[in-house]
Amino acid sequence: MDKIAVLIPCYNEEKTIGKVIRDAKKALPEATIYVYNNNSKDRTAEIAEAEGAVVRNEYMQGKGNVIRRMFREIDALVYVMVDGDDTYPMESAPEMVDLVLNHNSDMVVGDRLSSTYYQENKRPFHNFGNNLVRGSINKLFGCNIRDIMTGFRAFSYEFVKTFPVLSKGFEIETEMTIHAVYNNMQIDNVVIDYRDRPEGSESKLNTYADGFKVLKTIARLYRSYKPFGFFSILAGLLAILSAIFFVPILQEYWATHLVPRIPTLIVCCFVMMAAVQSFFVGVLLSTMAINNRREFEMQLNMLQRHKETDYSDNEK
Known part of the structure; x- marks a missing residue:
């Protein structure tokens, strides 16, 4: 069992994965860094291995499938999950790890929406979608989560090993949040700075298709949990x-x-x-x-x- 495991799901992130790994090593020198390659067609896996990360593969496409594989295979006291697109600052990771190790947090949410997200993000429908999802979940489940869709989180061992991954794609973050809220797990928010993707790095999100999947997921989980x-x-x-x-x-x-x-x-x-x-x-x-x-x-x-x-x- 690792003390700290950094989990990086990746699909075609050769432009940024090297920097993300170096930043993770600098912020959490005692952590083991895992890069899960999800059928990338570029040099993502090669670069990650050269940077010293443990590279593994998930051949079923979709972020939810990657996270299912990660959570199943890795044992650690605390898990830090971050996207491989270099939009999240790893400088906040030690604070998130400390909340899990020393303050009984089960999930720590990297809150982009309370800082620079609306200034950095150039896609207005993403901003609207984030607000809609956040408002829906907080209203339906009686909670106060500040950022539902963030890809930067820290988890306890108990959360990871009890979380049933049902989603296949980007709606996985919504599912994580509702699982923690419904089961009365301790959730903390850490405000982080968000930066948009660097030039040449392309988002894998489809605003309308993925947004519709997220809303379907909220309805499905509300039916199951409430x-x-x-x-x-x-x-x-x-x-x-x-x-x-x-x-x-x-x-x-x-x-x-x-x-x-x-x-x-x-x-x-x-x-x-x-x-x-x-x-x-x-x-x-x-x-x-x-x-x-x-x-x-x-x-x-x-x-x-x-x-x-x-x-x-x-x-x-």
Whole structure:
């Protein structure tokens, strides 16, 4: 087990990967640096190896797939994840590591949005998307995370080994945040300076396609983690829809004592039944979610003992 592991997922980052590795070594000289090459077609892997990083490959395309491989293969007391595009300053890494090692943090978020992101980032729809995602998650999950989509984070061993990676692409950061919030893990924010990609380095993000995937991920995780809230909203919408079509029928019945639109009345009844069913589905799934939380806490206790045993054996 490493004490500190720096994890760098990479896809075609030959312009910047060398500098990122050198900065990581300078900021965290005792860390082991891992570069996971995700089918790069340039010299990313070659440069990373020449700089002294441990280079491994993930052949399934997508950042989520790379992070799944990293978390599965590497054991460390603290993990620092940073993108290979040289947009994040590694000078902040020691503070993030200290929060995990000495202040019980499970996830430390490198907060770009509170510093230079809006000045450096030249893509206005990215700015809008970041604000939309941050506002949605903070509202739905009752938290105060300042930067949801940042690629610069530090994690505890317990977080990494309990995080079920389901996403394949860039929506992975959203999934990480919601996992930590829902399971009541300690989250800290460290304000960092952000710099845009250097000339010649191209972003792999698709503003609209990836943004839509992120919103789908938020909805999916809200349904899984907060089923009572999700299905209550669905029940409320169905009940309102049923009432909108039922009220004119009721008014006409009071006036004439006739029901001329029988098919509409039948549909309204079925829609209202679906609303009632949705509500009780939310109640049942909410009970199951509470049981899952209990099992998660037991898993955390087992991991804590496993970590202490492994690291003490390494020191011997």
